[in-house]
Amino acid sequence: MSQQGAMNGAEILLKALVDQGVEVIFGYPGGAILPIYDELFKQNRLKHILVRHEQAAVHAAEGYARSTGKVGCVLVTSGPGATNTVTGLADALCDSVPLVCLTGQVPTHLIGNDAFQEADITGITRPCTKHNYLVKDVADLARIVHEAFHVARSGRPGPVLVDLPKDVVQAHGEYHGPTRFKSKYKPQVKGDLKAIEKAVEMIAAAKRPIVYVGGGVVNSGPAACQLLTQFVRLAGFPCTQTLMGLGAFPSSDPLSLGMLGMHGTYEANLAMHDCDVMINVGARFDDRVTGRLNAFSPNSKKIHIDIDPSSINKNVVVDLAVVGDAAHILEDMIKVWKAKQVRIDDKALRAWWAQIEQWRGKDCLRYPASNAIIKPQYAIQRLYELTKHKNPFITTEVGQHQMWAAQHFRFEKPNHWLTSGGLGTMGYGLPAAMGVQVAHPGALVIDIAGESSIQMNIQELATLAQHKLPVKVFILNNQYMGMVRQWQELIHGGRYSESHMHTHPDFVKLAEAFGAVGLRAEKPSQVDDLINEMISVDRPVVAELRTDASENCFPMIMPGMAHNEMVLGPEDRSVEHPGSEEDGMVLV
């Protein structure tokens, strides 16, 4: 290991990062990773964003990756530095975000000795990364780093961790570029043409079709989103999107039914329940989407397009699976569709749309307006109306505000909506927004937050100040962990166990303490002014809106219920009792 080569391990690592197209690293230094920070100091190709907590470094890299389509890069030290990344890595795994996380490690001769700041991070992160590596020899370093990037971005993307013992990055070795290595990791990209032809046949025979779109289309890239839009318009089918799929299809298109699932629209969920052919593109039949499984879309033929074979038949058994990348498969589908000159049953489709329009007529997202108190939905609607001309990037934390944002903000393009879908990580939004702003310095980046979630990574306001990142934090303060309070009201007999924080910081003073601009609105009449001021300032802003503390997020499929058992609002008592554990469902 110690033979004299041209470069030391730290130099090899940074060269590999540059060759992999990395421009920005989100990180935090410490003992075991110091040799790499030393090399970082001597160069100017790679920009480093110094965060205030390692979890935020990972979320920031996620924001960077999701808004650019590139691989995000994280650099942290051993022990606590590495363990602090775990939540971020689990988040990225759930939402298929390509990341490479580089962790320092104690020198190889100390591994296993319970050395200072030692943690078995490859052991700890095995189930929350797509893959991970412990580099034991500098001769393997370049190959492993190149392979890590390849694994992170290929197939279903995900986080990859590379653990770097201090002696390995100090040893000398040879650098080799990415072209020298051939990875054996080659996920299937092209879909089977026979299956695609069969899919087109099934779709052509549909009378009540629906296209159900997930984050896989966004992950595949803008081309996949364009092809999807082309296909949906060609067929004239209704199209619903998951939380992660928002933006894959323009929400202004009349063919869009909006989001589906637990807090999705009435028309989307009923159309899912009553359809006869379901075309799932890049979604995974998540439990927040399906509701009670044995009542999920009972009379439909289901087609599932996914790059991950393990998503097929995992929750829902489908009639036809096409494994591969969404863009390739959609392109082939459109070709086959045109070549076969498919004629759909226009009469049936018109009748289906008439039914959907009737459901749409319920106007399920409406809410009682108020002149006295800020309704959270109103705040988000105004935010959308007053910022849409700037094509903003929106991140969120997790809870009621997240669902209201998904319902009331509108997305015409992919990669502009970043939220923690699978893991549901409170504290995601602010660091993610930071990462987006780093990637898009001139853009308007807004974190729609709740007063509880924002406090989970509030320290990142200091990062915004240091790196002059003018992120806007839009806090809907309803004094409660709103979604927890909502479930306690609806499901746990109104026993508000520990969901109320009796004290909150003064967010305006807090903003000022961190060098940001603090704004506050307490009445609906102040909302527009607050938003206009927020977006006119070229500095980080923390805007607090005191909203209605009792507002619940509707419509809602209660846990254990089916799509056609949605509750539309507080006045809708069509469903009195949510499902019980005796139905074979645990309420989650």
Added chain:
Amino acid sequence: MIKHEEIQRHTIAVLVDNESGVLARVIGLFSGRGYNIESLTVAEVNAADNLSRITIVTSGTRQIIEQIKNQLRRLVPVHKVSDLTIEGPHVGRELALVKVSSTGEKRVESLRIADIFRARAIDSTNESFVFEVVGATEKVDAFIKLMEPLGLVDVSRTGVAAIARGAAAL
């Protein structure tokens, strides 16, 4: 799904890179997702290409078995996953070392039964034998059961190693 489906037992062969952590990945997959492992064997089978072969006997519904195979294929160091139970006829064997401590008639009887099962005594003292028995799981089970009243004190089993019949390789 909710309906109660038949539980099937499958023998799955997995070809993996022989690198540190690979077994932990496979086992972690099973424990993390709540799959059963009835037996698991692993050893290097191809030193030149640095490949190990894992044989897993598992049980679950058809949907779970399909999930297990897909999840295994998702692991980066996994090259090949073969469900020997459905991909044609295969042979599976395990080896057990069975220690029996007895004297007199019981000791003689244990030798007689060992003879019937073609088990070999590979260690002997005045009051004990260690038998080596090789065969299908059911045969090994039967042998151990017969040894119970004859002074069985200890058992060590390898778990199943399995391979497809015929000329084709994994």
